[in-house]
Amino acid sequence: MTERTMARRRRYQQRHRRNTIASWIVGAACITALLTIVALGCKDYIDEQASYENPQNSLPGLVLGESKTSQSPESAAPVYADDTDWNLRLVNRWNPIPEGYTVRLKELSGGEQVDERIYDHLMEMLEAAREGNWDETPRVISGYRTQETQQSLYDEEVNKYKAQGYSEDEAKAEAGKWVAVPGTSEHQLGLAVDVEGTTYDVFLWLQENSYKYGFIFRYPGGKSDITGTVEEVWHYRYVGVETATEMYEQGLCLEEYIEQKGL
Ligand SMILES: [Zn+2]
Numbered sequence: 001m002t003e004r005t006m007a008r009r010r011r012y013q014q015r016h017r018r019n020t021i022a023s024w025i026v027g028a029a030c031i032t033a034l035l036t037i038v039a040l041g042c043k044d045y046i047d048e049q050a051s052y053e054n055p056q057n058s059l060p061g062l063v064l065g066e067s068k069t070s071q072s073p074e075s076a077a078p079v080y081a082d083d084t085d086w087n088l089r090l091v092n093r094w095n096p097i098p099e100g101y102t103v104r105l106k107e108l109s110g111g112e113q114v115d116e117r118i119y120d121h122l123m124e125m126l127e128a129a130r131e132g133n134w135d136e137t138p139r140v141i142s143g144y145r146t147q148e149t150q151q152s153l154y155d156e157e158v159n160k161y162k163a164q165g166y167s168e169d170e171a172k173a174e175a176g177k178w179v180a181v182p183g184t185s186e187h188q189l190g191l192a193v194d195v196e197g198t199t200y201d202v203f204l205w206l207q208e209n210s211y212k213y214g215f216i217f218r219y220p221g222g223k224s225d226i227t228g229t230v231e232e233v234w235h236y237r238y239v240g241v242e243t244a245t246e247m248y249e250q251g252l253c254l255e256e257y258i259e260q261k262g263l
Pocket of ligand 1: 142187192193194232234235236
Protein backbone atom coordinates (compact mmCIF):
# COMPACT_ATOMS: atom_id res chain seq x y z
CA MET A 1 0.00 0.00 0.00
CA THR A 2 1.47 3.29 -1.03
CA GLU A 3 1.89 6.31 1.15
CA ARG A 4 -0.79 8.10 -0.86
CA THR A 5 -3.28 5.23 -0.53
CA MET A 6 -2.80 5.11 3.21
CA ALA A 7 -3.33 8.87 3.50
CA ARG A 8 -6.54 8.60 1.45
CA ARG A 9 -7.79 5.76 3.65
CA ARG A 10 -7.11 7.83 6.83
CA ARG A 11 -8.99 10.79 5.35
CA TYR A 12 -11.85 8.47 4.41
CA GLN A 13 -11.96 6.94 7.91
CA GLN A 14 -11.93 10.40 9.53
CA ARG A 15 -14.73 11.58 7.25
CA HIS A 16 -16.67 8.41 7.96
CA ARG A 17 -16.30 8.92 11.74
CA ARG A 18 -17.48 12.55 11.42
CA ASN A 19 -20.45 11.42 9.37
CA THR A 20 -21.31 8.74 11.90
CA ILE A 21 -21.20 11.26 14.79
CA ALA A 22 -23.32 13.71 12.78
CA SER A 23 -25.87 10.96 12.13
CA TRP A 24 -26.07 10.18 15.82
CA ILE A 25 -26.66 13.84 16.65
CA VAL A 26 -29.36 14.19 14.00
CA GLY A 27 -30.92 10.94 15.17
CA ALA A 28 -30.93 11.99 18.81
CA ALA A 29 -32.46 15.35 17.89
CA CYS A 30 -35.21 13.60 15.92
CA ILE A 31 -36.03 11.29 18.84
CA THR A 32 -36.09 14.23 21.29
CA ALA A 33 -38.42 16.17 18.99
CA LEU A 34 -40.67 13.16 18.64
CA LEU A 35 -40.83 12.62 22.41
CA THR A 36 -41.60 16.33 22.93
CA ILE A 37 -44.45 16.21 20.43
CA VAL A 38 -45.90 13.14 22.15
CA ALA A 39 -45.50 14.74 25.59
CA LEU A 40 -47.18 17.99 24.46
CA GLY A 41 -50.01 16.04 22.93
CA CYS A 42 -50.55 14.22 26.22
CA LYS A 43 -50.40 17.47 28.16
CA ASP A 44 -53.05 19.04 25.92
CA TYR A 45 -55.20 16.03 26.43
CA ILE A 46 -54.72 16.14 30.21
CA ASP A 47 -55.41 19.91 30.30
CA GLU A 48 -58.52 19.38 28.24
CA GLN A 49 -59.72 16.70 30.64
CA ALA A 50 -58.90 18.87 33.64
CA SER A 51 -60.82 21.84 32.28
CA TYR A 52 -63.74 19.61 31.49
CA GLU A 53 -63.76 18.24 35.03
CA ASN A 54 -62.96 21.57 36.60
CA PRO A 55 -65.25 24.36 35.38
CA GLN A 56 -63.03 26.87 37.14
CA ASN A 57 -60.46 26.48 34.36
CA SER A 58 -62.87 27.57 31.69
CA LEU A 59 -64.56 30.49 33.35
CA PRO A 60 -65.19 33.36 30.96
CA GLY A 61 -64.43 35.75 33.81
CA LEU A 62 -60.81 34.65 33.83
CA VAL A 63 -60.43 35.55 30.18
CA LEU A 64 -62.08 38.93 30.59
CA GLY A 65 -60.05 39.69 33.67
CA GLU A 66 -63.14 41.17 35.26
CA SER A 67 -64.00 38.44 37.70
CA LYS A 68 -61.86 36.14 39.77
CA THR A 69 -62.38 32.68 41.03
CA SER A 70 -61.54 31.63 44.54
CA GLN A 71 -61.64 28.44 46.46
CA SER A 72 -60.13 27.06 49.59
CA PRO A 73 -56.62 25.93 48.71
CA GLU A 74 -56.88 22.74 50.72
CA SER A 75 -59.92 21.62 48.75
CA ALA A 76 -59.64 18.84 46.24
CA ALA A 77 -62.78 18.95 44.10
CA PRO A 78 -64.23 22.38 43.38
CA VAL A 79 -67.94 22.77 44.04
CA TYR A 80 -69.37 25.48 41.89
CA ALA A 81 -72.89 26.41 42.86
CA ASP A 82 -74.62 26.55 39.51
CA ASP A 83 -77.60 24.68 40.88
CA THR A 84 -80.94 26.45 40.79
CA ASP A 85 -81.01 26.96 44.55
CA TRP A 86 -77.59 28.60 44.82
CA ASN A 87 -79.21 31.65 46.41
CA LEU A 88 -80.70 29.51 49.21
CA ARG A 89 -77.54 27.69 50.23
CA LEU A 90 -77.56 27.54 54.01
CA VAL A 91 -74.33 28.15 55.85
CA ASN A 92 -74.39 28.51 59.60
CA ARG A 93 -72.67 26.94 62.62
CA TRP A 94 -74.37 23.61 61.91
CA ASN A 95 -73.98 23.71 58.13
CA PRO A 96 -70.43 24.46 57.01
CA ILE A 97 -69.66 25.59 53.50
CA PRO A 98 -69.01 22.61 51.18
CA GLU A 99 -65.35 21.82 50.81
CA GLY A 100 -63.92 23.38 47.67
CA TYR A 101 -66.83 25.78 47.18
CA THR A 102 -65.93 28.02 44.28
CA VAL A 103 -67.16 31.55 43.67
CA ARG A 104 -67.04 33.86 40.67
CA LEU A 105 -66.31 37.22 42.20
CA LYS A 106 -66.87 40.80 41.17
CA GLU A 107 -65.15 43.69 42.88
CA LEU A 108 -67.01 46.61 44.42
CA SER A 109 -65.64 50.14 44.17
CA GLY A 110 -64.33 50.00 47.76
CA GLY A 111 -62.28 46.86 47.04
CA GLU A 112 -64.54 44.24 48.65
CA GLN A 113 -65.82 41.42 46.45
CA VAL A 114 -69.11 39.57 46.09
CA ASP A 115 -70.50 36.71 44.01
CA GLU A 116 -70.94 38.33 40.61
CA ARG A 117 -74.57 37.20 40.47
CA ILE A 118 -75.58 39.54 43.31
CA TYR A 119 -73.55 42.54 42.18
CA ASP A 120 -76.31 44.42 40.32
CA HIS A 121 -78.91 43.80 43.04
CA LEU A 122 -76.49 45.05 45.68
CA MET A 123 -75.67 48.20 43.72
CA GLU A 124 -79.36 48.93 43.27
CA MET A 125 -80.05 48.46 46.98
CA LEU A 126 -77.15 50.62 48.14
CA GLU A 127 -78.17 53.36 45.73
CA ALA A 128 -81.77 53.27 46.98
CA ALA A 129 -80.57 53.22 50.61
CA ARG A 130 -79.36 56.80 50.17
CA GLU A 131 -82.82 57.93 51.25
CA GLY A 132 -82.21 56.34 54.65
CA ASN A 133 -78.62 57.51 54.91
CA TRP A 134 -78.56 61.32 54.61
CA ASP A 135 -78.39 60.99 50.84
CA GLU A 136 -75.12 59.11 50.96
CA THR A 137 -74.52 55.66 49.51
CA PRO A 138 -73.79 53.17 52.31
CA ARG A 139 -70.50 51.28 52.06
CA VAL A 140 -69.81 47.58 52.08
CA ILE A 141 -67.09 47.04 54.68
CA SER A 142 -66.94 43.27 54.31
CA GLY A 143 -68.00 41.04 51.45
CA TYR A 144 -66.49 37.77 50.32
CA ARG A 145 -63.98 36.17 52.68
CA THR A 146 -61.59 33.34 52.04
CA GLN A 147 -61.11 30.58 54.58
CA GLU A 148 -57.81 32.25 55.54
CA THR A 149 -59.43 35.65 56.16
CA GLN A 150 -62.14 34.08 58.28
CA GLN A 151 -59.50 32.08 60.16
CA SER A 152 -57.46 35.17 61.01
CA LEU A 153 -60.56 37.13 62.12
CA TYR A 154 -61.54 34.22 64.33
CA ASP A 155 -58.04 33.73 65.77
CA GLU A 156 -57.85 37.44 66.54
CA GLU A 157 -61.11 37.23 68.47
CA VAL A 158 -60.00 34.09 70.36
CA ASN A 159 -56.73 35.79 71.32
CA LYS A 160 -58.64 38.82 72.58
CA TYR A 161 -60.48 36.61 75.09
CA LYS A 162 -57.36 34.67 76.02
CA ALA A 163 -55.64 37.95 76.83
CA GLN A 164 -58.48 38.62 79.27
CA GLY A 165 -57.69 35.39 81.12
CA TYR A 166 -60.13 33.00 79.43
CA SER A 167 -59.00 29.41 78.86
CA GLU A 168 -58.56 28.18 75.27
CA ASP A 169 -62.01 26.51 75.26
CA GLU A 170 -63.77 29.43 76.94
CA ALA A 171 -62.10 31.89 74.57
CA LYS A 172 -63.24 29.85 71.56
CA ALA A 173 -66.79 29.65 72.87
CA GLU A 174 -66.92 33.41 73.41
CA ALA A 175 -65.26 34.27 70.12
CA GLY A 176 -67.68 31.99 68.26
CA LYS A 177 -70.57 34.19 69.36
CA TRP A 178 -69.16 37.15 67.46
CA VAL A 179 -67.06 35.73 64.67
CA ALA A 180 -68.13 32.64 62.81
CA VAL A 181 -65.86 29.61 63.06
CA PRO A 182 -63.93 29.34 59.76
CA GLY A 183 -65.99 27.38 57.26
CA THR A 184 -69.30 28.45 58.77
CA SER A 185 -69.43 32.09 57.70
CA GLU A 186 -71.89 33.21 55.04
CA HIS A 187 -69.23 35.65 53.89
CA GLN A 188 -67.38 32.67 52.44
CA LEU A 189 -70.30 32.18 50.04
CA GLY A 190 -69.85 35.66 48.58
CA LEU A 191 -73.58 36.22 49.10
CA ALA A 192 -73.37 38.29 52.29
CA VAL A 193 -72.23 41.83 53.01
CA ASP A 194 -71.65 43.96 56.08
CA VAL A 195 -72.92 47.47 55.43
CA GLU A 196 -71.81 50.70 57.06
CA GLY A 197 -73.87 53.86 56.90
CA THR A 198 -73.48 57.49 57.85
CA THR A 199 -76.30 57.09 60.35
CA TYR A 200 -77.83 54.17 62.24
CA ASP A 201 -81.08 54.95 60.39
CA VAL A 202 -79.69 53.19 57.35
CA PHE A 203 -80.12 49.87 59.20
CA LEU A 204 -83.79 50.64 59.86
CA TRP A 205 -84.21 51.54 56.19
CA LEU A 206 -82.58 48.26 55.16
CA GLN A 207 -84.79 46.23 57.50
CA GLU A 208 -87.86 47.66 55.78
CA ASN A 209 -86.67 47.74 52.19
CA SER A 210 -83.86 45.27 51.50
CA TYR A 211 -86.27 42.50 50.43
CA LYS A 212 -87.24 44.55 47.34
CA TYR A 213 -83.67 43.97 46.11
CA GLY A 214 -83.48 40.33 47.19
CA PHE A 215 -81.60 40.81 50.48
CA ILE A 216 -82.60 39.73 53.98
CA PHE A 217 -81.80 41.05 57.43
CA ARG A 218 -80.08 37.76 58.18
CA TYR A 219 -79.59 37.84 61.95
CA PRO A 220 -82.48 39.58 63.75
CA GLY A 221 -82.16 39.61 67.56
CA GLY A 222 -85.39 37.63 67.99
CA LYS A 223 -84.11 34.70 65.90
CA SER A 224 -80.69 34.17 67.49
CA ASP A 225 -81.63 30.74 68.84
CA ILE A 226 -82.47 29.56 65.34
CA THR A 227 -79.72 31.31 63.37
CA GLY A 228 -77.07 30.63 66.00
CA THR A 229 -75.83 34.19 65.62
CA VAL A 230 -76.42 37.27 67.79
CA GLU A 231 -78.16 40.25 66.20
CA GLU A 232 -76.15 41.84 63.42
CA VAL A 233 -77.93 44.87 62.01
CA TRP A 234 -75.21 45.40 59.40
CA HIS A 235 -75.20 41.90 57.87
CA TYR A 236 -77.31 41.35 54.73
CA ARG A 237 -77.63 38.18 52.73
CA TYR A 238 -78.86 37.76 49.16
CA VAL A 239 -81.59 35.15 48.60
CA GLY A 240 -83.46 36.65 45.61
CA VAL A 241 -86.44 38.99 45.49
CA GLU A 242 -89.14 36.33 45.54
CA THR A 243 -87.75 34.52 48.58
CA ALA A 244 -86.81 37.70 50.42
CA THR A 245 -90.34 39.07 49.94
CA GLU A 246 -91.92 35.89 51.24
CA MET A 247 -89.60 35.82 54.24
CA TYR A 248 -90.20 39.50 54.96
CA GLU A 249 -93.98 39.13 54.77
CA GLN A 250 -94.04 36.05 56.99
CA GLY A 251 -91.31 37.18 59.37
CA LEU A 252 -89.14 34.13 58.71
CA CYS A 253 -85.40 33.76 59.00
CA LEU A 254 -83.54 31.65 56.43
CA GLU A 255 -83.43 28.50 58.61
CA GLU A 256 -87.21 28.71 59.12
CA TYR A 257 -87.88 29.34 55.44
CA ILE A 258 -85.75 26.38 54.36
CA GLU A 259 -87.44 24.10 56.86
CA GLN A 260 -90.90 25.28 55.84
CA LYS A 261 -90.15 24.61 52.18
CA GLY A 262 -88.59 21.26 52.99
CA LEU A 263 -85.39 22.26 51.20
ZN1 LIG B 1 -71.35 39.80 58.24
